[in-house]
Amino acid sequence: MLVGRAAELRALAAAVTRPPAVVLLEGEAGIGKTRLLTELLRLPEVAARRPLVGYCQPMREPFPYGVVLEALREAGDQLATAELSPVTGVLRPYLPELAAFLPDPPEAADSRSERHRMFRAVRELLEVLGPALLVVEDLHWSDDGSRQLLRFLTADLPPGLSLLLTYRREELPGGITLGRAFRPAPGTASEVIELTPFDAEGVRRLTTAILGESEVSPDFAALLHERTAGIPFVVEETLRTLRGAEGAVHSDGATAKRLLDNAEVPALLREAMLERLSGLPIPARRLAHAAAVLGMPAPREMLAEVAGLLPGRADEALLRLLDTQVLRESGNCRYGFRHTLAQQAVYRTLAGPDRQLLHQRAAAALATAEPPPLVRLAEHSRRGGDQAAWLRYGEAAADRAAEVGDPSTATGLLKELLTDAVLADADVDRLAVKLSRVAVLGVAQQHEVIEVLAGLLTDHRLAPGSRGQVRLNLGLLLIRQEGGQESGRSEIETAIHELGQRDPLALRGMSALAQPFIGTTPLAEHLRWMSKVDNLIADVTDPAVLLTLIASNGPSRLHIGDPGAWELLARLPVRTEDRAEQQQLARAHCNIGDACAWTGHLRRAENHLRTGIRLAHECGASYLVSIASATQMHLNWLTGDWDSVSDRARRLAEEYRELRPVADELSLVLGSLAVAKGEWDRAARCFADSGIGRAENAVTPVALAAHGGLIRTLLAKEDLAGAASAADDGLRLLRRKGVWSWAGELVPPAVIAYCAVGRADAAAALLAEFAEAIDGRDTPMADAALAEARGVVEAQRGNPAKAAEFLTEARAGYAALPAPYYAALVGVRLLELSAAPDGELAALAEEFTALGATRDAARCRHLLRASGVVAPSRRGRRGYGNELSPRERDVARLVAGGSTNREIAEVLFLSRRTVEQHVANVLRKLDLHSRAELRNSEFVG
Incomplete structure (x- = not known):
């Protein structure tokens, strides 16, 4: 009897019978995932969907896609009348059981094409099978290749397929289900079902079901729950050791405690398993020991060989172990322990x-x-x-x-x-x-x-x-680690001397030192290394070495706005068949994408990132994927593609929290989004995590942009002195580093802060310095920023016509990148400068709303109200019933982030009384009783 999991079983059945669907079943060891899955597969509506089940093993072999191929081996009888395209022939060598139904293998291709064919073939096979359920058990033990294939499937599931993955969250690599954050495709349902331990009442019901007792005392159930933590498997194993203790489950607290103290309880699971084995014949025990050492289900012949038993005696021993449920058949005539805990318990008795x-x-x-x-x-x-x-x-x-x-x-x-x-x-x-x-x-x-x-x-x-x-x-x-950049540079310099400057590896070290984006090392020092590498490139004949050097030096020159960088990058090959060279080509494209994102070539950045990520996946360069993922989040922020960026960036930041270059850039993105939404405290925390307080070991363009974001935060809070001080700090780092092509997100807010506190001379001097530094450089973002800053200064000087000319240039420059948020911010400044047509201001409000810039949209509506115009309602007037209105969602998100009513009123330009009404409505509609409950609910809006 399945106990205590009726709701989870219903949820699972409902999810897998509504394809396409990705269903995640998670829970710790012994929690009952396999038991629940067994019950699910017995349901008629699920069995009718042709379940295909694959099992991952704890001792993972580097054989990609193994678990999915295992699941497909049982599908032969369903393919007899299927019409398969030639691409499915690529599976023939991997699935000999299906050879009679598959086309001949296509001609051999390079590794990248072969991999893509494999993925397409698996998807087609699953689609041909019609309504199907693909189950992957114990995903935490899967190989990287299988996770990549599953990610490919989740991106475009066949219409009739449901994918069910079971796993232990604590044993997943990086804590991420499929090795990195993923998002189901539009139209694909997604469900996460977590199995948690039983409470005391659940343990009592489970005990009743296992022992067939009509009554179990609450005292006994409470003590058993305390001893087992409510994990069903451990409860069951403990109860097995108590069989024969008549009346134990009916006893009072003192008696129950005495009985449990003397029993082989879960804390002594090894001894409990030893007791169960002690009543078995020696051959059965030897076979159990062999199974424990093998550590995964094995054929009876292998069990017999390892145990040192003749076939006849081994068969008899295996039957005894199956009868006593020490071992179980896991499919395909393989036998192993019912649970890893049981295997470990027996193993430790040896x-x-x-x-x-x-x-x-x-x-x-x-x-x-x-x-x-x-x-x-x-x-x-x-x-x-x-x-x-x-x-x-x-x-x-x-x-x-x-x-x-x-x-x-x-x-x-x-x-x-x-x-x-x-x-x-x-x-x-x-x-x-x-x-x-x-x-x-x-x-x-x-x-x-x-x-x-x-x-x-x-x-x-x-x-x-x-x-x-x-x-x-x-x-x-x-140089990837927290606080390791300077020591990393030192090690690289020493390595160059040890290797000799003409050694190909030494050249790679030089190109790493030439990269300007880490720490406070002055640009002049990086240029010295860049020049050395440039001189050596001319003499390099080895394609792999040449590719490595270009992959570093070309993007490094892009970062500083060197127009000649594109000529060097034009020497990159379109493709390569060598795996090591492919890794370098992937690195080149990822590095180019990063440099383009920082200097303003945003469309080029998108193209290069897409190519780099694809190549990195194909050659297994997971570090490149992590770096490129952070760059992609930054690029999405700049280009206004904010949908789900916040959630994805948080997940990636958790996954890569130990890789500072990745985590810092993700913190910058999260802080920038927080500013646009008016979440000042969160923005400040994120910018602090971006490296502004540890410049020597920070990713410099990230730290500079974070300084700019902090200035905007302080300006919005009307802390003008703090904003000017933050501008001083950011510019100090910029001048020490000397790479002005990264100043696009710092200089405009710095100039605004200086003008606000009456430091017009400092603003003018900064403009002159900025203009001279980027003159002749290929820096579209900095060019737009310079025009914006000039417009701010001219407005401060009382030259509205000249200011409008510069701001119009800046708005067009940002729009061309495209950086729609910055373009819209300049648009508001332009309208404030002149008698703004109400229609244009309302349009900007809607533009900010579409982006997700809550605070800026509210500011536009406030300006409309101040001009005497009634601000149009977002998406029109309608009744929301028990749903939150857009404004209520804004308020709920700010309350969940810890903002007070006064702070919310300032962010959304509302009266305190209006905010109080919105908060009351939010709590009522969400069926919550206090602001604290809303904060604890992790509401994200």
């Missing part, structure tokens, strides 16, 4: 020598498999004490993982070998270089890898040339 022998047998049994499961072979060899085999399989598994674009697995394997294995000098030398290379491409285990690499630099076994490579990659890792 004595060291027995455990070692079983791992040696497991390695021998798996060694004949084709293809060899390298990750599992490495783990069994390690635990079996075979150092040579561990090195052989571990290194091969890492190489394979890196080859198929799974740097996190490769990093973990190499790090483990270098820290725990007994290695010869040559092995340390080789593995250290591999670890440093693969770590630069990934985002996993960064701090641990940095610690290992730093330790290796003092290891005498590292050859001088290898030490230079390791130090270089360590430097590249350090």
Whole structure:
């Protein structure tokens, strides 16, 4: 009987029977996900949808797409009459069970095309199957390739397909369901169902169902709940150990406590499992031990081989284990424990020598498999004490993982070998270089890898040339970390000397030092390195080295507005077949996109980012994807594509919180959005997180833009002295760095602040300095900003005609980028300068509303009211009933963010009394009793 999950079962059934749908079922180990899934698949309406089930395994092999292909193996009888396109033939080598139904494989293609064909083929097969339910169990153990394929499917699910993913949130890489934030396609339903532990009443009902008792005392249920934390599996295992204790469930508190204290409770799960095994024959126990060592469902032949049992005795032992529910059949004649906790409990009962022998047998049994499961072979060899085999399989598994674009697995394997294995000098030398290379491409285990690499630099076994490579990659890792930029530059400079300036890797180090966007190192120092790299580029003949240098130096010159950068970037190839070169080509496009976003070539930025992200996905360069994701959020902010940016940026910031270049830029985006919405406190927190207080280790253009955002925040709050002080701070950093092409988001608010406090001379001097710095530079954003700032100064001087001329130029410049929010801000300033037609002001109010700039829209309506014109209602007048009106949603969002009624009134240009009425309506409509409840509800508007 399914207990306590009726609501979740109904929700699951409703979700998966309304395709296309992506349904996420999450919960910790032992919470009952598999049990609920089993019940779901028994429902007639779900069984009619042709469920296809794949199981991820804890010892992940670098074999992309494995779990999805496993699910498809059972679909043969449904394809007999299907008409399949030639592209599905690419699946034939991977699905021999379906070979009779699939077309011949198409001609071989390069890795990128093959990957795309594979994804298309899987999607078509799922579409042909008609109404179908694809289930992936234990997604937290999936390989990177499977996650990429699932992301591809979620972007465009076949109309009749529902996708159900089960996972443990705490074991997901980065805590993200599919490896990075994703958003279901329009028209695709999305549902997240979380299974939580039972409360005391739920434990009582579960106990009643398991034991068949009519009454269970509340005291016993409360104590059992306390001991088991309400996790159904642990409750069940505890109750198994209590069978025979007559009357236990009816006892009072004292008796129940005594009984539970003396029982094999979940805290001693290993002993409980030992008790269950102790009543079984020796062959059954040996088979259970073999299953615990293998760690995943295995065929009976393999279980027998590892246990050292003859086939007949092994079959008898397996039946006993199935009868006693120690093991279960998991499909395809494979047998394993019902739960990982049970497997771990049995494993921990094994004595060291027995455990070692079983791992040696497991390695021998798996060694004949084709293809060899390298990750599992490495783990069994390690635990079996075979150092040579561990090195052989571990290194091969890492190489394979890196080859198929799974740097996190490769990093973990190499790090483990270098820290725990007994290695010869040559092995340390080789593995250290591999670890440093693969770590630069990934985002996993960064701090641990940095610690290992730093330790290796003092290891005498590292050859001088290898030490230079390791130090270089360590430097590249350090500059991504909190507080690591300056130390990273130092390591890179040392590595260049160790490698020799003509070494290709040293050239890469030089190009990294030439990149100007980190810290407060003056532009002159970066230019020195840029010139060195430019001189060396002319002599480079190796295509891979040349591509690496251009991928760094070209975007670096774009960042400073060098018009000649495009000529250098024109030398980039359109495509390349070499994987290492593809990584550099992906890096080039991502870097170009970033530079274009900061200098104002926003349409070009979008094109290059799209290409860079695609290439990075194809070659497994996850770090590039993370960097490009932050750039994309920044670009969306600039171009006015604000839909869901806030939620996506928050998710990405959490995912990449340890990668400062990524996290800082995302904080800038969140702060900029907060300013536009009037959330002053949130904006200030976000800008503080963007690096303005740690300039030496910040991403400089991010810090400069954050200073500009902080100035706008203080101006909106009418803290004019604070705004001028913030302008001084930002300009101090700008002048120290010397890259004025990044000043577009700083100079206009700085000039406004200076004019507001009567520092007209400082504003004029800043304009002259700015104009001279960007003269002859290719900087569309800075050009528009200069025109805006000139308009502000002319207005301050009492020259409205000249001011309007400059502001009109600025508005056109921003619109051409396109940066619609900045264009609209200049539009308001233009209308304030003249007798503004009411229609234009109303149109600007609607433009701000469409963007999501709540505060600016409210300001426009306030100006309309001040002019005696009744402000038009947003989207027309209508009754909202129990739904929140647009204004009420604005108020609710500000209350949820912690704003007081006075602050809300200032942001939305309303009276305090009107705000009070809106707050009362919000609480009534949301069925809440206080502002505190609204804040705790995480309302996002």
